[in-house]
Amino acid sequence: MNINIIGGGPAGLYFAILMKKAQPAHRIQIFERNGPDDTFGWGVVFSGKTLANLRAADEESHAEITKEFEAWDNVDVVHRDEKISIHGNSFSGIARLQLLKILQRRAEALGVKLSFRTEVYEVEALRRECDLLVAADGVNSTVRLKYLEQLKPRLDLRSHRYIWYGTNQLFHGLTLTFRENAAGTFAAHSYKFNQQTSTFIIECDPQTWKSAGFEFMSDEDMRSYLGEVFATDLHGYPLLSNNSKWIQFLLVKNENWFFDNVVLLGDALHTAHFSIGSGTKLAMEDAIALAQSFQRTSNVREALADFTTTRRPVIEEYQSAAFGSMLWFENARDYMHLTPMELALSVMMRSGRVTYEDLRKRDPEFIAAYEAVTAH
Numbered sequence: 001m002n003i004n005i006i007g008g009g010p011a012g013l014y015f016a017i018l019m020k021k022a023q024p025a026h027r028i029q030i031f032e033r034n035g036p037d038d039t040f041g042w043g044v045v046f047s048g049k050t051l052a053n054l055r056a057a058d059e060e061s062h063a064e065i066t067k068e069f070e071a072w073d074n075v076d077v078v079h080r081d082e083k084i085s086i087h088g089n090s091f092s093g094i095a096r097l098q099l100l101k102i103l104q105r106r107a108e109a110l111g112v113k114l115s116f117r118t119e120v121y122e123v124e125a126l127r128r129e130c131d132l133l134v135a136a137d138g139v140n141s142t143v144r145l146k147y148l149e150q151l152k153p154r155l156d157l158r159s160h161r162y163i164w165y166g167t168n169q170l171f172h173g174l175t176l177t178f179r180e181n182a183a184g185t186f187a188a189h190s191y192k193f194n195q196q197t198s199t200f201i202i203e204c205d206p207q208t209w210k211s212a213g214f215e216f217m218s219d220e221d222m223r224s225y226l227g228e229v230f231a232t233d234l235h236g237y238p239l240l241s242n243n244s245k246w247i248q249f250l251l252v253k254n255e256n257w258f259f260d261n262v263v264l265l266g267d268a269l270h271t272a273h274f275s276i277g278s279g280t281k282l283a284m285e286d287a288i289a290l291a292q293s294f295q296r297t298s299n300v301r302e303a304l305a306d307f308t309t310t311r312r313p314v315i316e317e318y319q320s321a322a323f324g325s326m327l328w329f330e331n332a333r334d335y336m337h338l339t340p341m342e343l344a345l346s347v348m349m350r351s352g353r354v355t356y357e358d359l360r361k362r363d364p365e366f367i368a369a370y371e372a373v374t375a376h
């Protein structure tokens, strides 16, 4: 089979690896507009369950990924200077660049052709010359735009603002920190992903963003302002920018996941708010699901229909949990009156997927402490 893939992110690379591994005769080419070492963002997070899926799909890359890992089992919620730790949550972090390098090497070793610094404009020409065109071209997918009528995307740009920074302050666990100032409420999501660096994502509602005056601030002033807001948490370490910009979360859904020989994958197909887990995990699990559909049938239309049938319910459930989590963070201001313990419980149950009894099983000490302080 002749496969063209637009986008050399986690979705495109991992799908190429799995297809080439299953059938070395496939001719697979990835078109990526960036160079092999250009990337944005900091660390990406995987749950224990995702790691098991990656191991089952490709032991070689799994071994490389887990060599580089930082693992933890606690979520820390910081509110009014008090830190509440909830254990029993298995997660790991790795630098996005590191992950991409591992996947690039593995794809190249298997014989996938990687064309870097190659932006695709002529989507239709590329589609005509292959049996399968995979649109793994990210949240602002060109392919999705080109085939708007066939794919029928539904896009929802949220008003909340967030920005991805890094820092050399190490957060040993997934740390959710809430801070307030005269402008409003800020939340930070942070976790270390190597021995020196943590991801530090800051979000706030549109009123807070406006009152803080970010619209007219330079990158340096913004980092210094936010460094002040989170001064207690950053312990003097500055916020590190990697061309970091305030963005609004774009919720992506598509009525049709494929048409003819074109299929969407990863962020191009769907997004889930970062507060519930990284888009990287979903992108790689999409690649696994699509490759499995091609194991069941080599007919392209049948495989794409099979992928839609099997994967859509998983994504819908995930997007629904992520939506609950996103709404919680969008309304974080309304929860600031809670005590640290009450806030920690509310945060842990925000997606509607984790019950009070689940938490009791995961971390009985946390629930005992909660019951002790809330008992009348």
Ligand SMILES: Cc1cc2nc3c(=O)[nH]c(=O)nc-3n(C[C@H](O)[C@H](O)[C@H](O)COP(=O)(O)OP(=O)(O)OC[C@H]3O[C@@H](n4cnc5c(N)ncnc54)[C@H](O)[C@@H]3O)c2cc1C
Residues within 6 Å of the ligand: 006, 007, 008, 009, 010, 011, 012, 031, 032, 033, 034, 040, 041, 042, 043, 044, 045, 096, 118, 119, 120, 121, 136, 137, 138, 139, 141, 142, 164, 199, 265, 266, 267, 268, 278, 279, 280, 283
């Ligand atoms: C600013 C920002 C920072 C982020 N930081 C993090 C982070 O730190 N941790 C985390 O877990 N997640 C992060 N994410 C989310 C994460 O990047 C995605 O959820 C995940 O990478 C999805 O994988 P993907 O392969 O579907 O898409 P992507 O990783 O976005 O890959 C798509 C690729 O397609 C390429 N491309 C697009 N159009 C074309 C074209 N026409 N021709 C050729 N190439 C093209 C792009 O250059 C890109 O490399 C961030 C997202 C944004 C927007």
